[in-house]
Amino acid sequence: MRIVDTHLHLVYQERVRYPWLAGAPALNRDFTLDEYWPAAKAAGIEAALHMEVDVAEADMEAETAFVTGLGAPVVGAIAACRPENEDFPALIERYAANPGVKGLRRILHQSPDELGRRPLFQENLRRLAPLGLTFDLCVLARQLPIAIEIARAAPDVQFILDHCGVPNVKDQALDPWRADMTALAELPNVAAKISGVIAYGDPANWTVADLRPFVEHTIEAFGWDRVVWGSDFPVCTLTADLTRWVAATHELIAGASDDEKTKLLSTNAERIYKITA
Template sequence: MHIIDRSALPYPWLSGVPDLDHDFLYEAYAREARRCGITTVLHMEVDVDPAAIQAETDHVASLAKKEGSLIAGAIVSCRPEEEGFAAYLERRKADPFVKGFRRVLHVVPDDVSEGALFRENIRRISGSGLTFDLCTLPHQASRVTALVDLAPDVQFVLDHCGVPDIRSDAFEPWKAGISEIARRPNVVCKISGVVAYADAKTWTAQTLQPYIEHVTASFGWDRVVWGSDWPVCTLGGGLSTWVAATHSMLSGVSETERSKLLFANAQRLWSL
């Protein structure tokens, strides 16, 4: 889940997404999440202004310290393309609240992840126990596999099922990329966010089912985790709707498979 608090942090990209350009606070999320049966969450960085990256982590940590908070840790923003990453990594390794990193790659030139410094810094994560989230588009699949292959000891997490263009029914190109990425054992796929990529007025669980089935078939039930992607999921119906669709799509799987996706794999991956 993401917290958007414009009184606390600057989010330069929000002006380009009017439907998300207002506050989405922890209290609102927690109220609905508890009704959905969600008991533990990680906060995912929200691409704040680079100068506010540490402030975002501090803000979320303060919310986690409140009595009864659902927040158990954070995936924090980072800039592996910059010289200061090595020192930043050391500071984050010393903070048990931090569970991993993300650098959104579909908002920067494709060659950012191909830079020597970027790749060197990603390899530095090896052995830290911290993950690195890959937020990319389907056409970037070859760059994903190249990066993953260069850092085989780093645990990667592919966000949002690889961001399929469900609205345009661009299934086959996405499918091929997922199959190739899934061959790398150090990648886990996060089943999250896909309602935002479907037609908000017409999608059903059956619309999403082929995408979820291909992810689980490709990665297997030991390498998938579930995420709400709130508040981005509100673009396609909201948290309760996404939870209901998830349960519908899981109606034919075993209880063991369901538990792995919904909580057990995440507990193991991030030591929750």
């Protein structure tokens, strides 16, 4: 069954700067398309969206230009942005001129909680709708109420919640994550991404059973028409590898129909992110 990976990170340190990598020694090296693609292809991945890698702010557009120029299997990019900045409208006009840019993201889980609540931040996000650009929400589980505020403030924008809302899988902390996910799913302009969860389990010994309640509740809350899949490569390599995460995904959805599996693994991504062949 073909897979569209909606969350591929590539690292090319000679091209752009990644300040955060200095504090992440296990990831502080290049992760190239040549490394990703053989394992991805063998696992059934046929296309991928590049997800911005929190590069230095001055390098955001350079990263986007580079990855959208790579060609197949990279079919588009989620570009970095700063909605809190006054120059955001000009930035997104430049992004919108690049057909490879499908959406934007501003990481919030390492930012002050008030950032996403700023009036300018929310006003700027509303500018994405006329341009047909999505916005990926990357928040901690405790920040899900903030994600609800952001999505509610821009009802015409398509949002995608990354990593099942970053739950604490290791401690099986289902609540209040579960209630907050249900509340977020009530907003029709939000979809959820089944990605990243292996990074939040026991790094030495996570199991599919550990992941199951979080993945199943996400799918139950959002429904099969509003879920997509992502590898979170290379972050997934911290606790497993791409092959194992794909295998775990297939095990998690084994009881679903072929139509439901196809929606999660490819067709929802193509519709939500406007990916064309």
